[in-house]
Amino acid sequence: MLQTTNEMMEGEGPTARQKDVLDAVLRLLVEEGDRLTMTAVARRASCSKETLYKWFGDRDGLLTATVQWQASKVRVPPVDRQGLDLASLAASLERFASDWLRVISSDTSIALNRVAVVHAGSDKRDLGAIVLERGRFALGRRLKPVLEAGSEAGLLEFDDAETAFRTFFGLVARDVQIRLLLGDRLELTDAEIDGDAARATQQFLALHGAKTGPAAP
Amino acid sequence: MLQTTNEMMEGEGPTARQKDVLDAVLRLLVEEGDRLTMTAVARRASCSKETLYKWFGDRDGLLTATVQWQASKVRVPPVDRQGLDLASLAASLERFASDWLRVISSDTSIALNRVAVVHAGSDKRDLGAIVLERGRFALGRRLKPVLEAGSEAGLLEFDDAETAFRTFFGLVARDVQIRLLLGDRLELTDAEIDGDAARATQQFLALHGAKTGPAAP
DNA sequence: GCCGAACCGTAACGTACGGTACGGCCCTTT
DNA sequence: AAAGGGCCGTACCGTACGTTACGGTTCGGC
Structure with missing residues (x-):
């Protein structure tokens, strides 16, 4: 098990740049469904895959962060x-x-x-x-x-x-x-x-x- | 596009043996979810992958046949x-x-x-x-x-x-x-x-x- | 008892994709 | 201005899995 940095886990919320990435994931999720690939995310978000893995750990981590990000936006008044x-x-x-x-x-x-x-x-x-x-x-x-x-x-x-x-x-x-x-x-x-x-x-x-x-x- | 035989398409219902296979798929689907692989199906159903592809065309064909098979079993009285x-x-x-x-x-x-x-x-x-x-x-x-x-x-x-x-x-x-x-x-x-x-x-x-x-x- | 068809088991192929490594650019710090 | 860290773009690696191919076996028909 590699010691990945994996920011975003148990930390304070995502940075502005990370929010941009997560929004890109949301858009891709709507367009592509579960066929969404890490490569497509990196291209759409104009970031490198390396950064994705550094920030979110792995694909599931990215998905989890995305779900939480969206959930944090839906606020029932x-x-x-x-x-x-x-x-x-x-x-x-x-x-x-x-x-x-x-x-x-x-x-x-x-x-x-x-x-x-x-x-x-x-x-x-x-x-x-x-x-x-x-x-x-x-x-x-x-x-x-x-x-x-x-x-x-x-x-x-x-x-x-x-x-x-x-x-x-x-x-x-x-x-x-x-x-x-x-x-x-x-x-x-x-x-x-x-x-x-x-x-x-x-x-x-x-x-x-x-x-x-x-x-x- | 290869001319596959693809029985089961637009034909009369599955044979007894095919029903056995589809029941195996149902059981595997419960156990494995969408991680279900063609190899696992073949092993569980004791049939060859070649037969699966001959009968059902491809993976989607198998899943479709399975859904229809189960649907045909649920009969609202x-x-x-x-x-x-x-x-x-x-x-x-x-x-x-x-x-x-x-x-x-x-x-x-x-x-x-x-x-x-x-x-x-x-x-x-x-x-x-x-x-x-x-x-x-x-x-x-x-x-x-x-x-x-x-x-x-x-x-x-x-x-x-x-x-x-x-x-x-x-x-x-x-x-x-x-x-x-x-x-x-x-x-x-x-x-x-x-x-x-x-x-x-x-x-x-x-x-x-x-x-x-x-x-x- | 032989023939061919259907089928089993398994090996092999091709590809898509998750994950990693690396070179180069920019931007901050001193 | 030099140094270094963060990040982009991309090439690369390993693997899992869909799909195909093939040799061996069973079985019904004659």
């Missing part, structure tokens, strides 16, 4: 806790839903999920774990406080926030992600995404909204 | 149309849900979906298309008549059967498939699957069940 009426709660949920749909239907996300799925099929489960942690689970951590605030405010009713979140997740994502990963061209427009987000939110509220007594017609 | 009361409808839906969860959480399905996702990332979209066609879309084709029968019987209410199906799909699958593909070990027990199927069915009925008037306590 925090929710303002003030408005606790039904309208603002619904608005928050709808916002989450449309943001999430936009993320999972982006070319970058699809490409990244693909490589993570590939690696999960090998021994290394790292990439899949990172993608899950910064994607699905990060979303859950963000959304749960919102759900619980809604519950405490008497707007929502559920036994378990985790289960409620998974229901919401299912209503939002449905078959979109698996279809995209399997190559189905879904071409979601902004309008469709917003419509789906609204539908999912209404369905979720129908399932978990507090009963306010029957509204007579 | 038809639904008995007779019982049109709410209980039997719910039972049908629940049956679909648990069957589907069992399929997507099986090792074979995960492995197959992984290779299909990989290939969808390349140019070839064949495998992904096959998996979608025989999986997600086949399920939709089976379930829609059930939903429409429920609608005609006044048990369900929805505008569009496709949209209703996707809602059901989302309620059943939630985040299970993507988590499994990304390497999350979910280890669903039969009891959990049945419970999830029942929950999804109840939620779907709550959203799309016909209003029978408020049941006074």
Whole structure:
């Protein structure tokens, strides 16, 4: 085992130049999928392969750094806790839903999920774990406080926030992600995404909204 | 371009011996993921590589034949149309849900979906298309008549059967498939699957069940 | 009992690609 | 201005694997 320098491991974030390289990897990943080669990365990023190996250790290290770099860019916006009426709660949920749909239907996300799925099929489960942690689970951590605030405010009713979140997740994502990963061209427009987000939110509220007594017609 | 014999293309189904080979590929795919090599297949199936290439053309042909072979084995049972009361409808839906969860959480399905996702990332979209066609879309084709029968019987209410199906799909699958593909070990027990199927069915009925008037306590 | 076809096992070929080595350029430091 | 480190470009190495080729074996048909 050679004593490689391998900066980037356990260090503070990537330098500006390294970020450029990682962005190049992202672009190549979208274009080439897992056929991406180190040579192609070096050419696209205008750097030498030697530098790639010095910075990232090996191909997996480069991929891992890329996934983390992208994950660090996707930042789910925090929710303002003030408005606790039904309208603002619904608005928050709808916002989450449309943001999430936009993320999972982006070319970058699809490409990244693909490589993570590939690696999960090998021994290394790292990439899949990172993608899950910064994607699905990060979303859950963000959304749960919102759900619980809604519950405490008497707007929502559920036994378990985790289960409620998974229901919401299912209503939002449905078959979109698996279809995209399997190559189905879904071409979601902004309008469709917003419509789906609204539908999912209404369905979720129908399932978990507090009963306010029957509204007579 | 050599004139290979390439049986299996556009022919009637595989012979018994070929089925044995394809089953060996399935087992290897579960064990090795996409690291599966032609040499390993030949060894495991006790056949020569020459035969593999003669029968299946090339590596992709072998994988395609394998996906189709597995797809031909997963046969969604038809639904008995007779019982049109709410209980039997719910039972049908629940049956679909648990069957589907069992399929997507099986090792074979995960492995197959992984290779299909990989290939969808390349140019070839064949495998992904096959998996979608025989999986997600086949399920939709089976379930829609059930939903429409429920609608005609006044048990369900929805505008569009496709949209209703996707809602059901989302309620059943939630985040299970993507988590499994990304390497999350979910280890669903039969009891959990049945419970999830029942929950999804109840939620779907709550959203799309016909209003029978408020049941006074 | 012989013939040919199908098939097994394995060796060999070609290539693509991960990883390494090296010469030259630029830029900072003194 | 000289020195040295960091990095680019590229040539190179080793290997894994898809694909092909070939000798030996089994088996059904006559």
